[in-house]
Amino acid sequence: MNEKIAPKYDEQLCMQCQACVGVCPQQALSFLDDKIVVDENKCVGCGMCASICPAKALTMPE
Ligand code: SF4
Ligand code: SF4
Structure with a gap:
């Protein structure tokens, strides 16, 4: 139900x-x-x- 507020995740950017x-x-x-x-x-x-992701792999929706 919180899909509009959860961060988007970009697997390609993630450094794991x-x-x-x-x-x-x-x-x-x-x-x-x-x-x-x-x-x-x-x-x-x-x-x-x-805010802490060093790779900007997580971004918040507008
Ligand atoms: S840290 Fe990220 S995943 Fe966890 S509650 Fe906050 S926005 Fe959601
Ligand atoms: S903080 Fe960012 S780079 Fe690190 S595991 Fe999470 S999404 Fe990936």
Whole structure:
């Protein structure tokens, strides 16, 4: 239900550092099969993951 506020993820940009997994206060991010999976039902759209991602692989919707 939160698909409009969850970050977009670009697998091509991701460096697989997993920093976003640790910073998400909702545990909405998982690292599975060498990529990040966003649980849109847990995400509250805080933007923390996008702000710390060194590769800008996570971006918040407008
Ligand atoms: S912080 Fe960015 S580069 Fe690192 S695993 Fe998450 S999406 Fe990928
Ligand atoms: S926007 Fe916030 S709640 Fe949603 S995945 Fe990123 S850090 Fe987690």
